[in-house]
Amino acid sequence: MVSLLIRLLIKDYENIASQSVQKSYAKLCSAIGILLNTLLFTVKLFSGLISGSTAIITDGFNNLADAVTSIASFLGFCLAGIGSGENHLFGHGRYEWLMGFLSALAVLVMGTTLAKNSITSIRIPQNIEFSWMIVFLLICSILVKLYMFFYNKNIACKINSSAMKATASDCISDMAATTAIMISLIVQYFTGWKIDGWCGLLVSFFIMFSGLKSMMEIVERLLGQTPDKDLVDKITTIIMQYSQVKGINSLIIHDYGLGHYVASMHIEGEEENSAILSDIANEISYKLYLQMDCDTTIQIDYLDTDPVLYDLIYKKAEQEIQKFEANGKIKSLRIVKSGLHKNVLFIISGSRKLQKKQDQVRVSINQSILSVNSNCRVITKIVIAALHSKK
Template sequence: MRSLKGAFMTQLLIRLFIRRPNSPQDPRVRAAYGNLASVVGMVCNILLCLGKFVVGTLFGSIAITADALNNLSDASSNIVSLVGFKLAAKAPDAEHPYGHARFEYLAGLVVSVTILGIGFSLLKESVTKALHPTPVQFGWLTVAVLVVSILVKLWMSGFNRAIGRIISSETLIATAADSRNDVLSTAAVLVAAILCRVTGWDVLDGLMGVGVAVFILISGWGLVMDTLSPLLGESPSEDLVEHIEQTVMGYPGVLGVHDLMVHDYGPGHQFASIHVELPAEQDPLEAHDLIDNIERDFMKHDHLMVTIHYDPIVTSDAAVGVLRSRLTEKLRQLDPALSLHDLRIVPGKTHTNVLFDLVLPAGYAGDKVELLTQMEQFIKEQDPTYNCIIKLEQSYTAAAHK
């Protein structure tokens, strides 16, 4: 019942404050979703911070005060996220033709570093309290404030997760996880308050504060890693890679795809390039028209700018087909992550050149020289006149196919 009420409140806020909520791919709608989540989070966290700080001060509980500061850090994070969403929504300009959407990633990084800073501060205070405990006064007001905090944070976790999924925002997904973590840390504070009351061991308050601080530090470090990854250039998601490849393969006449690259300039601002294999016998104008249609369809349906390179494949040469099958099977035996493309057989007077690109997964740890030696030997076994010319390439999506 509680989850139903939470979902109802989320949908109510969306209906009240989001125009065209069914168009999250629109940058303006996306920004509106982000602004809503940030403002709601900021208001809730400030109210929770004030309530806990007053109770923690009145009853002398460092654990409750620490939890209040955790909410304050969350509120500051919401402010940074709000600014990040607004800056990310700026239109492209002459200096930044790919837009400003990476501001959302930068905002997430600032939030993560802020969480780490507050975590270290709380750890210092809590250790001091654990080494030099002071009496903790217990009151039902303490219990009431902490229980309300747990309920509010549970709703905020679901709210941010729902919005994050709608607009595919890693920042809000991380915020949802942070709210869930707050539920656990606040529950720990509540347990500490009760135990101090029951046992009289005031040191438990400081120890629980240490636990909350450590929890914040672990969460903050995880968020730092999550926000750094897209800034450094992480591999595209498996779902996106599969969607692009299957979509292209669904068009008539497409024989295969390779060399997919996805460049991420922030949520909703991704650019991709891919090589599409089409029969060499096909009319070039028809092939070009097909490629134009594919590119337009990606922009229309996915708001994804895809640039396609046309690779003509000779389908009338049986020898190429046979050799491709044998090479593919050989690579599968050596390492299923290996692949090849652009296989050509070029006959000459004294020898026949066999040319192809051998694709290695990112971070390939095998011996490349040994790999080339094995492939050259295998090709020679097929025909002694074959002269092997292999170009090694790195895949930029292989990490998504672990």
């Protein structure tokens, strides 16, 4: 069904690289999710009211929560597609994240309310009216969620959507919850054990966990998380096809939603290739714009490749680090020409204790390096890393 709707409703549906096509895929899947989850909510609410099962009603509201999430996603994609404006030069793509956060909060509140109802059902158990028709409807619900899992996962891989990957994972949780409820009905029918309230409580925990997980994922994106490895690899591949580029440093990628990125970086090369490196930097910016809709700022660093100077500076800095922490180590060292000066850039890995002493470490390393060459300007950054004792 989804494949047919894609062919009928999405123009140029095979052009997956297009942002507009990706957005159309996401909006279509959100609309289908709203329809199917609303249908499941209606069926389960009806079944729960007939049977008197708190667990089935709770599971129905779980589907309603999924429908709310799909509505938020749909609205988020619509708002995100507004484009750039005078006050939002990089577009409105993060509206998708904001709507996702609000819907996750609503899901968390809903799960809490349903948990209270389930606890009441545990304290005062209700008789459940068993029906094989209700079991059949629950099996159909599981199959619908299985179908939703497959199409969400398939399209998420096509358009590289983390939101749709999360939706696919949520379908698995929903299938597990509905299966548990179906088993509880059958167990209660054959044994008389009244475990309906406990199953309802279990499903409400599923709902709360899902809402909390979604909130944390969105918060991580808003705080700025490590770029996706495939994205970094794609950018690196475009840059390193030029033999004059010897390396990339300080690559920073800002995600503004809907596949729009802003990147800054330093590319390294030899000073005798300065003219061609400027042309290469412009060429890289244009390629990243065409292929990834990425606004790019590139700085060219001309490396000082004198091995004697490099080794001397490395040893001096290493000695200073050992004074503060035995397991601290130099993660990277670059010596960059800058007119009459040489910029010496360190990244040092160490413990949180070493990071707290960053100002002292900087002064110590700076004094040590200046004793070697007074024209050096030292830039030191300490990052927290897992440390292993030296043998």
